[in-house]
Amino acid sequence: MSPSLRLTHFLSATLLSCSCLTAVGTQSASAQDAIVLDAVTLEGGSGAETAGDGEGGGLQADGFVAKAATVATKTDTPLKKVPQTVNVVSRQQLENRKVQTLKEALGYTPGVRVGAFGFDPRFDSFYIRGFDVTYNGVYRDGLREMTGNFSIFKTEPYGLEGISVLKGPSSVIYGGGSPGGIVNLVSKRPTEAPFREVETQIGSNNRYQASFDASGPLGGSDNVLYRITGLARDADTELRSASDDRIFIAPALTIRSDDRNTVLTVLGEYMDFKTGGNASYVNENGKITGLESGDPAFGDFDGQQSRIGYEFEHRFNETLTVRQNLRIAHIDADVKYTQIGAISADRRTASRTAWRIVDELDSFVVDNQAEVHVDTGPVKHTLLGGLDYSYVDVDDSYGFGPAPDLDLVNLNYGEQAIATPGLNLVSTTTQQSQTGLYLQDQLEYERFVLTLGGRYDWLTAKNFDYMSALSTEQDDEKFSGRAGLAYLFDNGISPYVSYSTSFAPTIGRSATGATFQPTEGEQEEIGIKYAPDDLNLAVNAALFRIVQTNVLAQDPDNLLGQIQRGEVESRGFELEATTSLMTGLNLTAAYTYLDMEITRGNNEGMFPSGIPEHQVSIWSDYTVQGGKAEGLGFGAGLRFVGESFGDDANTYKNDSRILVDASLSYDFGKANPRFEGVSAQINAKNLFDKRDATCSSGYCYLDEGRNVIGSIRYRF
Template identity: 35%
Template sequence: MVLRGSLGRMIIRKAALAGASLAVLTGAAEAQQGGAGTIALDTISVEGQQGSGGAGHAGPVSPRVETATGPVQGYVATRSATATKTDTPIIRTPQSISVIGTEQIQAQKAQTLSEALRYAPGVFANQFGPDTRLDWFIIRGFSATEAGLFRDGLQLFQTSFANYRIDPFGAERIELLRGPSATLFGGSPVGGLINIVTKRPPLEPLHYLELGGGSFNQAYAAFDLGGPVDPEGHWFYRLTGRLQNSDAQVQFAPEDRYYIAPAFTYKPDGATTFTVLTSFQRDVTGGAGQFLPYFGTVRPQALGLRINRSLNVSDPLIDGYTRNQANAGYIFEHQFDDVWTVRQNFRYSLTDVRDQRYVGNGYVEGNTTETELARYGFLTTPTASTIAVDTQAEARFNDGYFAHDLLLGVDYKRYRLADYQASASPVDPLNILSPRYGVIAGPYNPYNVSTQVLQQVGLYAQDQIRLTERLTFLIGGRQDFVTTDVTNKLTPSASVRGDDQAFTGRLGLIYNFDNGFAPYVTWGTSFNPVPGTNTAGQPYRPDKGDQIEVGAKFEPPGWNTLLTVAAFDLQRSNVLTPDPANPFNNLQVGAVRSRGFEASVVASLADGLNLVGAYTVYDLNTVKGTVLDLGKVPVGIPETFGSLWLDYTIPSGEWKGFGFGGGVRYVGRSFADVANTLRVPDYVLFDAAVHYERDGWRAAVNIQNAGDRRFVSSCSTATACFYGEQRRIIGSVSYRW
């Protein structure tokens, strides 16, 4: 066996780190074909890894080798584990993936996941405007909100109104994987998923503080502390937190958040790591989901007016949203020898929500001036918990002909939802010209009181086979078993149990030229359990999908740059479609096809100059459905969007540390009705930033939607349109030592 170090560092068969507090195995040995009967492995280096702290590049940092779960050095990530569940170079991964690290998050001052993904290809976030409750995502034309949110490789399943929201300050990196991923993750959307890698205890001391505030009376404080605990270098800790008090874009609504995340790592030796990750978050807000009519937002209403963007359709007397969410789990890894490594990820997640408000429901019938908005009362108090565990065994070896990276795994998920939903009607209408608040609705009548338990067991296998030094073949398969129990407490006879199973697979081929060019092709299938039942009391079947993708990646030698292009053709079946004969029923007869093209670039063009660009265009079409939607584009989904961000920090001279940046975002038109007769126009937004760094200090001013463009993000019906973000100015000062 031949071991080769790509950076010329000392190569070891197995590291023993007793007494070495700054040592860690950071490079997972990547198998290469090095000749018959040999395996040439990339670097296994002994290196101290510094935590990012969200501080951008202020202050000195120690040299480090990037790992799939560690900090991104600058803007350009080179490795990821989301697409393969193994530490794999992005340039050798035959699937589209984008990685946003803390430096980019800091430079753009993204305060939600939706904002962090604004400059990534293939994803349309903030579909319903700046929703203060949760983040909404559409990936390659399909919703990924419910089943597409993952944290550290484990799903944060959210259905009904029991949802989670992750503060990006607690993220080391945000990874967007496009295309089917069920082969590794089980039930997940066909378009792709979002995986947040949590900040973990650093091996070197980390101290970071930040204060900021700005528009809508926002004020916040954030801290990130960590490092070794004992002189022997076996124990490490991290404490991350963010406290915010703010008003929302909508009048009379707060946007307060309290987030804290303690974590610790135990490393008894160089082969074993045990990390405990915990977090607690409380969100207090309101005014969510302003359901406004098409005429009065996208187009003028009868009097030629448009509704004020800050109008609260609800009522401050009753409007309120509170969520408490908690996560506790661990990540365990042990390397037995040069071949075998085992891992286990475990997490328990809990979310408890209370959401009460009045919801807009179009203009009052007969109101010819279109000034009176009809409303109804809504109340929900769901509680949901998830237990998720993923156990893996990875073997890197050579069979005498080819080098293998074999992954075997089994995962288990148990999701339990206690749901309560009620409505009150009628509620006094709201005059858009002179709104009157202090209105009390009638009694709330429950229409959904139920419990739902979903359990999923998956067995999966994947092999990345190095056929030659440059050609890699990926093959994977998975068998899932899913049971769903729904107990209807209002109508016990409507309680149901469903059992499903599905096999999903993935094939990929990528060729790496010496000049950094890597064309690839991949095919994969997906499935995703659909909660709920039809009017006949039968549980819905899982929706399914398949995709073919052809693309290329380019990582020119000597350049800190990654360019990607991809063309895809994917189809989703068993889509829920409204029943033309019964508005309270959905038919599972739909199929939607998405064919498109994506391009992206992430680069550090020169010392201090960073670039992020993306472009997406696709053709979304209902290929199977009812007479209402057949051949139409699904509502609320733009088919074209692009973005460009540049940021420059002067590296030397009298102005050293001074920097500025700016971005432009374009979102194409979408439709507000199934018949595609009501069009929501496209829009262009501009962002800007000015910052200064010196001696560990960083001061910055960021502006989102700098021109204060008035626009509608999307409409889901003619009576449910959503204004986009107003101009937001954020000032911040941070110190790292």
């Protein structure tokens, strides 16, 4: 969606006292144009070829294959016992594909739709099982990343150990969120084994990057471990007005007792970035043109983000463990851009306006947990009780003013002075808090694993509009639940069934003054997992049905208003296989079938736009293990995106497309011991430079073109 359309939606919502901070539903234009994810927790390990020991942060992985994750239960649970789909992108996958963004990282994950808004370096927007998770579906180390309108955390994949995706409603342990699922980003953590690496990259669009990562015991003590990760990048993009510059630093410290029963890990991060404020192309008559709407003379999106927090755990005995995870975070976003409004009749000039958005966000999140292991006769219980709290305060200011016309004959981008407009249109403060109390029991009897959980949430949202001096306040309460049953066969097969619910706060009122209720989601899922003990292989298949109710829809009696009568249903099938073999072969393959329908509200009976019915992906890489070619590696990937509708009225379609990725690498230490730790790698994304248009909600975008990155790394 273009920034002007995004702003139009925002202004309409503001007039109705509806905060975009918690925009939800497939029909939400704000959510469709932004970033992010809810999350899962991943482990700090990364396989034999990567840094770390394969464990930490709640995830265990061997190469491409995940073994356990805390994302679904907040307890150390093997994935075969979890009665819900969990997909993992391990550290080794991130390195082998040389992932640069969160969207890239999730591009081979079943059920995840990336690219619905084409190339947009501003945000990592994506869908899970057809539902947007940009604003309320991304977590960092098990704690939600709170967001505003443009104050949305950017993700640096080099600072991650891995990514977990929990499918379906997850409110029972995480509170308000998308019915599609959550994404959990796991930060790199200190390692016991000393580790150091430096890496340089050069690539397409004048890309230059240097990074480093170091970890190990501090001061010779086994009880104090450190890690520090950093990166600096200077780069352009295929858009004239958008750069991709970044400075990133992430320190971490672990302090633990001699008996390892008490562990404190402190995690910090600071990022300064610059990209473009407008990533859109002008649309005419429902089709995209090659005319960029932004201008490099006034088009920078400058941002700074920081966070610091800790994870504390104390194990009293075999029965009782307590934890507290806490984080405070801050974002400053200053967005400047031009917007083309109209093209002259003689097609020689385009009229423009200049816009500025300033966002400031402060957030606090804490999660207190107690885990108890008890037996009642032959039944083993893993009980988890928790109390969590989140708070976010967002200041938004908008303004616009005139900009000189663009000369369409000479395309004089960047050659005219453009005055910075005042913040004269919107100025609001939004505060939102959520308190949740939850209880979960994992019961194991012989081969059966039954998971039961319930949660109650209290939510408060306040909004003050400085322009009108109007304030609003809204309170909501909601109960969520989950029940799932798995059966474990000796051969590694584990079938399961589950039912789960979710909600997401919807702040605002209708034109008649009626308070909007939280949207609600429920999912039924049946699946089967296969993870044999004697082979590093995981295969997962699932059938699901999700229904989201109380979705906002346009008020037929008030075009600027909304009513709460919408409903969306998503039914589908997912299949995923991952393996990492001793022979040097890695593989991940996925297929998604999705059948969605707007069952109530605007465009009833239609398929939501931008979401394909079929998606297929496969990535495989191989490293020669012996002979003269030992250390030589090569990989290739294919991503098929099926047809989708370009608008919610289903009047036209986006074509299907196939995108190809590739890699080539060499470990110089295999040829000569003097070069131990030195390796080179080349990765190409969209190798054949296929740039097709894709439309969503009636606005069209362009896919990102070919991007090639070469890197040299030294580990010591």
